[in-house]
Amino acid sequence: MMSIVSTAADLMQDFKTGYLTLASPRSMFISQVIGTAMGCVIAPCVFWLFYKAFTDIGISGSEYPAPYAIVYRNMAILGVDGFSSLPKNCLTLCYIFFAAAIVVNLIRDLVPKKVARFIPLPMAMAIPFYIGSYFAIDMFVGTVILFAWQMINRAKADAFGPAVASGLICGDGIWTLPQSILALAKVKPPICMKFLSRSVNAQVDGFLGN
Numbered sequence: 747m748m749s750i751v752s753t754a755a756d757l758m759q760d761f762k763t764g765y766l767t768l769a770s771p772r773s774m775f776i777s778q779v780i781g782t783a784m785g786c787v788i789a790p791c792v793f794w795l796f797y798k799a800f801t802d803i804g805i806s807g808s809e810y811p812a813p814y815a816i817v818y819r820n821m822a823i824l825g826v827d828g829f830s831s832l833p834k835n836c837l838t839l840c841y842i843f844f845a846a847a848i849v850v851n852l853i854r855d856l857v858p859k860k861v862a863r864f865i866p867l868p869m870a871m872a873i874p875f876y877i878g879s880y881f882a883i884d885m886f887v888g889t890v891i892l893f894a895w896q897m898i899n900r901a902k903a904d905a906f907g908p909a910v911a912s913g914l915i916c917g918d919g920i921w922t923l924p925q926s927i928l929a930l931a932k933v934k935p936p937i938c939m940k941f942l943s944r945s946v947n948a949q950v951d952g953f954l955g956n
Contacts, residue, residue, distance in 0.1 A: 792923070799929035811877075843868075888914075 757778065764774040802808035804815055823831050847868035854862045874882035888911070895903040942950065 795923070795926045795930070799926035847872075 760778065761771070761774055763769075764771070796803050796810065800808075800810060803810045804812040829837060850865065850868050854865045854867075857865070870885075874885075892903060892907055895907070
């Protein structure tokens with residue numbers, strides 16, 4: 747159901763874009779059909795490439811944890827085993843945060859816009875919980891950059907901000923393909939950087955004799 751709703755939302759967004767750009771509905775429909783047919787071929791090939799290149803794909807905590815797969819798996823377990831498969835107090839927390847999300851959204855709609863922009867969206871706060879903390883860090887860095895850009899030149903930031911964001915998203919997504927090819931070719935990066943906690947770093951220093 748989630749995938750159907752997501753696909754329908756994307757389709758309506760595409761038609762809205764076509765309406766704004768004065769494209770005909772027929773050309774939009776034909777392009778959707780062509781894109782769907784291409785996706786039926788490209789998506790399995792990309793999955794096979796990732797599956798062969800990365801041994802930890804789909805594993806929680808890896809570079810590609812496949813968060814939607816975890817969500818669907820948990821939904822399947824819940825449908826088969828019932829609420830008994832949930833951790834203790836899970837339903838209570840769900841009820842609490844469900845009510846809190848409604849209250850926060852209600853407050854955002856009632857207060858003035860100058861105040862509402864400082865109230866976070868519950869959905870935006872929920873995304874990092876199942877995608878990973880790295881997403882929140884990336885969002886924070888991007889928000890800081892956009893905020894600084896708006897302080898310097900708000901007109902240009904509002905005009906070119908979406909284009910810059912689209913380019914970054916597209917570039918990051920496209921890079922995964924050559925990254926997969928390099929991984930299949932067993933190419934090792936010349937430099938590897940890793941951040942360790944203070945305790946682990948102390949153990950490494952002790953092992954190296956520093």
